[in-house]
Amino acid sequence: MSEPELSLPLLPQKASTFYYLLDIEGTTTPVDFVYKTLFPFAAERVDGFFRRHILEVEIVSLLEDLRRAHAVEWTGHPVVGPWLRRTSEEEVASASKYVRHLIAQDRKVTPLKTLQGKIWEEGYGSGDLLGEVYEDVPLAFARWRADGKRIAIFSSGSILAQRLLFGHSTAGDLTKYIEAYFDTTTGPKREAKSYSAIAGTLGVESEKIAFVSDVEAELDAAKVAGMQTALMIRPVAAEAANPRHATIKSFDEL
Numbered sequence: 141m142s143e144p145e146l147s148l149p150l151l152p153q154k155a156s157t158f159y160y161l162l163d164i165e166g167t168t169t170p171v172d173f174v175y176k177t178l179f180p181f182a183a184e185r186v187d188g189f190f191r192r193h194i195l196e197v198e199i200v201s202l203l204e205d206l207r208r209a210h211a212v213e214w215t216g217h218p219v220v221g222p223w224l225r226r227t228s229e230e231e232v233a234s235a236s237k238y239v240r241h242l243i244a245q246d247r248k249v250t251p252l253k254t255l256q257g258k259i260w261e262e263g264y265g266s267g268d269l270l271g272e273v274y275e276d277v278p279l280a281f282a283r284w285r286a287d288g289k290r291i292a293i294f295s296s297g298s299i300l301a302q303r304l305l306f307g308h309s310t311a312g313d314l315t316k317y318i319e320a321y322f323d324t325t326t327g328p329k330r331e332a333k334s335y336s337a338i339a340g341t342l343g344v345e346s347e348k349i350a351f352v353s354d355v356e357a358e359l360d361a362a363k364v365a366g367m368q369t370a371l372m373i374r375p376v377a378a379e380a381a382n383p384r385h386a387t388i389k390s391f392d393e394l
Contacts, residue, residue, distance in 0.1 A: 149383065152370055152394065153368065156347070156368075158349065159291070159349045160284060160290070160292070160394070161292045161293070161351045162294070163294060163329075163352060163354065164302065165354070166353075166354035169272055169274070175246075179246075179256075181263055185263075187232060190203075190231075190235055190236060193258075206235055206238060207223055210238050239255065250324050253296065254298050257297070257298035257300035257304065264304045270308055270309070271304065271307075271310065273309045273310055274390070275311075280392070285317055290319050291318050292342060293306075294322040294338060296323065296329060306318060329353075329355070330361050331361055335349075336366075339367070346366030347367065347368065350368040350369070350394070351367045353371070356384060360384065363385070370386050370387070372387075372388055373388070374389070
């Protein structure tokens with residue numbers, strides 16, 4: 141008796157896809173760039189950033205958001221410690237220590253992501269940072285544009301951070317190809333309602349959007365929302381044992 145045929149996930153259908161919705165980390169950009177370049181850059185410069193901007197209205201608001209998050213978790217936590225604010229220098233020290241803790245934990249906290257984006261903005265502006273993208277990214281962006289496709293980004297990094305990375309990339313300014321950006325203010329990346337909200341904002345039926353990510357749980361959520369999906373497996377990533385989504389190794393396959 142012959143073995144039953146397995147039903148394999150299909151690649152997004154080019155003819156029916158109108159938008160490519162892309163993750164960044166591990167998809168358009170090497171994971172190492174995020175963890176070994178961007179995160180350390182922010183951690184090393186957070187003290188100086190706060191000292192320079194602590195009286196600005198937006199930074200005061202960010203500090204308040206961070207203080208509230210800190211108040212929920214610091215009690216009994218030997219690493220976090222208390223938040224001192226008798227002087228501005230005490231507040232800078234407390235806030236910076238907490239921010240470095242959040243960065244080390246890779247926490248998806250909106251005020252942290254906003255703060256990181258502002259620190260990186262200074263780095264990109266000074267030329268100390270250059271956003272790394274895989275070689276197939278600019279080629280795919282140009283090809284999709286020529287084919288009448290549109291591109292959007294959904295990342296846990298802030299919209300500012302996304303614009304900076306693609307605007308100051310190793311392949312030049314790629315923002316000319318990108319029509320929309322979404323971050324955690326839209327919703328968590330592992331919840332279907334976030335993808336439904338994105339489709340609504342783009343004004344396109346979910347099935348006309350192909351979401352590409354290196355995280356299956358995110359793809360699961362996008363699929364529940366009705367989107368087409370593709371699991372990106374870059375060279376350093378481990379192959380999925382039994383992938384629930386079509387797999388690709390570069391954007392050349394889309």
